[in-house]
Amino acid sequence: MCGLLALVCAPARSVTDEIVGAVADSSHLMRHRGPDEPGTWSNDDVVLGFNRLSIIDIAHSHQPLRWGPPESPERYALVFNGEIYNYLELRAALRSDFGAEFATEGDGEAIVAAYHYWGTEALTRLRGMFAFALWDTEAGELFCARDPFGIKPLFMATGPAGTVVGSEKKCLLDLADAVGFDTGIDGRAVQHYTVLQYVPEPETLQRGVRRLESGSYARIRPGAAPEVTRYFVPRFSPVPFVSGREKTRYDEITAVLEDSVAKHMRADVTVGAFLSGGIDSTAIAALAIRHNPKLITFTTGFEREGFSEVDVAVASAEAIGARHVTKVVSQAEFVAALPEIVWYLDEPVADPALVPLFFIAREARKHVKVVLSGEGADELFGGYTIYREPLSLKAFDYLPRPLRRSVGKASKPLPDGMRGKSLLHRGSLTLEERYYGNARSFSDAQLRAVLPGFRPDWTHTDVTAPLYAQSQGWDPVARMQHIDLFTWLRGDILVKADKMTMANSLELRVPFLDPEVFAVASRLPLEQKITRTTTKYALRRALEPIVPAHVLHRAKLGFPVPIRHWLRSGELLDWAYQMVDSSQAGEFVDIAAVRRMLDEHRMGVSDHSRRLWTVLIFMLWFAIFIDGSVTPSISEPVYPVQL
Structure with missing residues (x-):
């Protein structure tokens, strides 16, 4: 996990020391993504900035990374956020088929060599999460790509002075004047956010900034707008089960998950796991402990009865033999953290579950540098009610x-x-x-x-x-x-997973969101996903030998957050009134109407909690990034390089 930034200058403006310094300064805004090692590289056309969180080949694999074939050994320069879990197999194939040579033991060189020898087909061979920018000195272009599901983010903006891409929007906005792109608020994106609770790709709330979509790549040449191509379109192609051979298909699910978790455990640092009370995270933890008998699991809850998965998670950890760590969040802690959380988000996401995720990531980072989690199982196997x-x-x-x-x-x-x-x-x-x-x-x-x-x-x-x-x-x-x-997966689930863990310099890995796992899940017929009494039917059957019985058929809860109750009394209600009464976002939100909603909710006339939360998070985002009336206190903990 890391943070990248790249600026491709227009032909009339070559890279100067001043531009290199500006990119380096902007990169510092995302130091939390990679506190272990900063780096820059530039030539006349491009400057690359990087912040590294060292996970694999810690002593080497520095970035920006230079690589090339023997005849042109420094042809490429790479900045890369993510992990390629099959990098060992890719390096072996590239050596065998092309005689590729490597100077490190990391996964970054596997990306560059794969692109050199296989071209864009390389993207379909990568098993991992990634967003990268690769400068080709001979072609004079920047090649950028994101993983098939959009686990890792990549923002883009183009102006008269060039194109800038990066892991975080705040870094692009810091370069807006230098590049010259439009930072005005996109009214349509505001309306989409209010309906969906997130800003859908490729939009952002700033008109001039867009996201490279999941499963897509872009070519960026000096003086030209990015040329975007989609390389991955997921398809669900059900294959009926053969009567009497159902177990074979369930065994196929088990085998592909076992393989995915095994590869996701590859690291030169300690790997832990998030553990809620549900089947998905429990399955991942149960498979992970086979590779790390000292596995530590983490969960969070709240100081309110009925809003905690802690007891179930503790029982699950005990059943699989894991050491367990719990973080209980008070209402006061919840409120105090909101400005910092929204600053880390870049874009508003009105999912209150991201707050406990922030706290458990902060707790986990005291013990491990990498965690596994269960995101993606619902979308692949049919888990939503x-x-x-x-x-x-x-x-x-x-x-x-x-x-x-x-x-x-x-x-x-x-x-x-x-x-x-x-x-x-x-x-x-x-x-x-x-x-x-x-x-x-x-x-x-x-x-x-x-x-x-x-x-x-x-x-x-x-x-x-x-x-x-x-x-x-x-x-x-x-x-x-x-x-x-x-929509929901890449707009909400994966955004909060990436942003809240990276806020704490913690790498989160999601073994369900693997191309091989998707290939198996995509072949499941309807009746193996949903019945009138359950969800994820085939997955539950496949996990019967792996997941403790008390979790196997438990209803999905995730990390429930008591905002409906807290918006009726206490610190969160006080904060909400203060946010509404001080908001300068009246051009986009009817302040009086929101206050009436808050009054009605407080008095119990109606349950407006989800709608209120959506608007309140937008108001807080506006106060931080637009009018500057709220200045978050951003902690900058210094973590050890290795855990």
Whole structure:
């Protein structure tokens, strides 16, 4: 895990000492991503900046990394964030097939050599998480790429003076004047954020900054805009189970997970694991302890009864034989950390679960330098309860379209909260109309009330329509999974995982999000993912010999956060009123409307907690990055190089 920054100058402006210094200074804003070793490299066209978190080949594999074939030994310069877990196999193949030579024992050289000999096909051979920028001195271009699922981030901005790319948006914004790109707020992105609770790729809240999407690469030449190409499109292609041979398919799931975890354990530092009360993280920890009998697991909870996974996680750790560490978060700690957390985020993400993740990452970093976690299992194996909705709405599929619409209209006069109203309304809609991921906080009427610039033509379909077009003919659950791979997973789950662990200089690895694991999961038929009584059916069957019985069929909780209660009394409510009353974001948010929502929630008239949290996090982001009225206190702990 590391932080990278690269500036490709326009032809009329060659790299100077001043530009190198500016990139080095901007790179320091993400020192938390790599406190072990900074570095820069430049030529007349490009300057690369880097902050390293040393995990593999600690004494060597310095970056920016130079590599080339024997005839041109310093042709390439690489800055790379992430890990390539099959780097040993790649290096062996490159030696055998091409006689490639390596000066280090790390995974960075495997990327460069693979690109040199295999071209862009190399990206499909990498098993890992990555965002990298590779300067080719002979071609005179910067080649950038992200991993298939978007585990690691990469921002891009182009102006008259060139193009800058980096792991964190704040570093790009620090160079905005030098590069000359637009930093104004994108109103459509604000509306998308309010609906989805995150800013969907490739957007950011600044018009001039975009993200290189997951599974894509870009070529950047001096004086030209980035040329972006998608190299990975996930496809769910179910293969029916053969009666009597189900165990073979379950064994296939087990085998590919065992292999993925084994490769994710490769490191020259200590590897631990996050452990909630669910099946996903427990499975990863149970497989990981086979490779590290001294495995340490970590979980978090809150000082409120019913909002803790601690007891289940402790029981799971005891069952698999792991040492366990717990961090309990108070409401006061929660509130005090919010400005720092939003600064680390770069973009607002209205998922309160990222706060406990921040705290458990900080606790884990006292003991280990790398943790494994269970992200991605729900999207790949069918783990969200909402995926069962097509089964409950199946009867509506047999109604003529006009009749379905009539049912929806008939449900509108029914009182909110009345049993059956939501079912009738959602049954009247097509899948494309009703499903845009796990975040569904605001109706159009509610959006109009809080967004002064609301536009009905800026909807979730901006994001989802192209994705639904790719999945025509698939079963409804596979189509929902496809939506989530491109929206909720990479917009919320992976952003909070990357940002909250990197805030604490901790590397997080996600063994479920492996190309080989996806290949197996993508072949599961509908009935092996979702039934009327459970989710992740095939995965649960496969994990029966591995996961403790008390976890195997437990409902998904994650790290539940009591914001509904805390926004009715105590420090969080006080903070919320202060944030609303002092906000300067009135151009984008109706301050009076938000205050009315907060009053109604406090008095128990309505539960506005999710909507309030979405708006409050935007207000805090605005106060930090736009009007400067909030200045977070950013701690800069100095960690040892090796744990």
